[in-house]
Amino acid sequence: MSRICHIELDDANLPPPTPEIEQERKVAMFDLIEENSFILPKRDDRIAPDGPYRVGLAIREKRLVFDVQTEDNKPAAEFHLSLSPFRQVVKDYWAICESYFDAVKNLPPSQIETIDMARRGIHNEGARVLEERLEGKAEIDNDTARRLFTLICVLHFGG
Numbered sequence: 001m002s003r004i005c006h007i008e009l010d011d012a013n014l015p016p017p018t019p020e021i022e023q024e025r026k027v028a029m030f031d032l033i034e035e036n037s038f039i040l041p042k043r044d045d046r047i048a049p050d051g052p053y054r055v056g057l058a059i060r061e062k063r064l065v066f067d068v069q070t071e072d073n074k075p076a077a078e079f080h081l082s083l084s085p086f087r088q089v090v091k092d093y094w095a096i097c098e099s100y101f102d103a104v105k106n107l108p109p110s111q112i113e114t115i116d117m118a119r120r121g122i123h124n125e126g127a128r129v130l131e132e133r134l135e136g137k138a139e140i141d142n143d144t145a146r147r148l149f150t151l152i153c154v155l156h157f158g159g
Helices: 019-034 084-106 109-133 142-157
Strands: 004-009 053-060 063-070 075-082
Touching: 004 019, 004 142, 019 084, 019 142, 053 142, 075 084, 084 109, 084 142, 109 142
Parallel strands: 004 053
Antiparallel strands: 053 063, 063 075
């Protein structure tokens, strides 16, 4: 049961998302809940409560905040990550996404595929950065990292 059963984004202070960003968010949240791996390891001789977990993601005071609770809303962990390691990869990701969204409307499939491959490469880099930043705090698999990175990008969009 080491998984996320609910994910919530604190986007109250963000501008309304574009339809493309809203679609990215919906797909990432759906896919994340359908299949993920999220383990809270033992830290400082404290054993973490068992999952499944409810995870809240927010940006507060220029930090990425993971608020992790048990399924019955009891605090399980909270960690704050610097946004600095994410800034460039998020910027690159949204730039390539804009190119991709435009390409889908105007270019032939072969050119769309090339842009999509670049987009996936940047997305993988963002997932790798997230996995590194969560080391010792939470253990996640690559697919979970990719979906969480998408949600971090959504939060960054307005920030």
